[in-house]
Amino acid sequence: MQSSSLTARLGQYLELNESERRTLAQIERGEQSLRAGETLMAESRKSDSLYIVRQGWMHSSVRSGRDGRQILMFHYAGDLIGTSSIAWAWAATTLTAVSDCVVTPVPKVSLGLLFKAQPRIAGLLYAIAAAENVAMSDRLTSIGRMEAADRLSRLLLDILARLRVTAGGIIDSFDLPLTQTDLGDALGLTKVHVNRTLQALERNGSIGRTGRRIRIIDEVSLIAVTGFIDRYSVVATDWLPAAS
Amino acid sequence: MQSSSLTARLGQYLELNESERRTLAQIERGEQSLRAGETLMAESRKSDSLYIVRQGWMHSSVRSGRDGRQILMFHYAGDLIGTSSIAWAWAATTLTAVSDCVVTPVPKVSLGLLFKAQPRIAGLLYAIAAAENVAMSDRLTSIGRMEAADRLSRLLLDILARLRVTAGGIIDSFDLPLTQTDLGDALGLTKVHVNRTLQALERNGSIGRTGRRIRIIDEVSLIAVTGFIDRYSVVATDWLPAAS
DNA sequence: CGCCTGTTTGAGAAGACTCAAAACGGGTGG
């Protein structure tokens, strides 16, 4: 992680030229460490920075009512996060570290300069934002239209797909640093029901559990049943303007 | 609607200069009419255009399973839609006209050129996309964490807020061109339950119904109860680069 | 006038929730 992790991420989709790399390197300077559970940005607090995740695993959430919480999205190394605060002077979501993390702050103004200096990257960021948007629609659809077992399977498949991008290989199991309460908050379920649903998935042989380690046993059928689509591995870049 | 409706929309947030207006005018040429119910773009079909809504009311949706459908978002005059197809060569959502509509196609490549020529507008589009994303998180939160009556009230408040932007004044009632099935598909409920919930809201004096016309009677308390926040009226523009 | 779509009503079933308590596990201090 010596070099820019945003560069690495964008480089997956596009061959970056020297000028683009230089601009990105300028932006991604300085870093900040977070322990698991710490919050980086709080809903409705003033905010003039975004962040790039360099290491670790985070999530964004909002609270609902006095007690409730909805987890909106999980973020991994290379993600540009806090974008919910772009459109306003305050943050619309809370950013929390799931595991220990390292992030780089990016002042909104720097983003503005990036848009001016590197239109091709601006377009790519726009495309990635669109892809994340679609990933969130997927979540919306599963919460709105699927029962608990399918919602949960889909989320596990989503996490697996996203970890594979970073892991760089085909893995079929991973450590899940989330509590069942977290899972419930992401899926619109209570922790009790998450627990029973996990057991059901285990009983019917879809997944295996050992401690916090999850193994996806029957990935093919889970994908078929839940209609999961990986939104991260490919992003279209053909429409982007030429690099400057 | 002689002039560009995207220009009008963006102009709400930003004072556009001559060069920006000219670029936008170039993009927004040609138009296409749709009758209520017609689909403009179909999920998983190839797509190389976005669209600007000039008149009417549309929605984007995805199907889930054999029968189900989730409505993700409603779109009104001035919105740039079909952005779910930016990140891939095919569309991720279906666009359907709710009422009779007029739209202008915008080839993705034109968007690329726009990003290059007018970085300030590119930034603004990015900010608007972020705002829409947050609006969708709001929906996600209500479906995941609220009961039927609150979900429905929140959606009605959302529609009201959005129509006010176009109506330009304070209105408290509107014609709802959606069937109860549509409402259910947007809220993750069945049409039967939508019906009973509407009646409940009417009975307790929150809303009034006459035909397809909805009147929001007790807006203040509905906002308080549901925690609704208007995400459309303000968008931060201070971080944008200078216009070119 | 009949037809089709959308709304309304009824009754029973199912999924998910609440409340409450017990079991587990990893970490800390005695």
Add this chain to the structure above:
DNA sequence: CCACCCGTTTTGAGTCTTCTCAAACAGGCG
């Protein structure tokens, strides 16, 4: 090394919201 503690997972029992299935009703249109 053991006892204790706290957060998390698991189990149980009863309740509530929402769904399903089915049929009746209403309204606009050819």
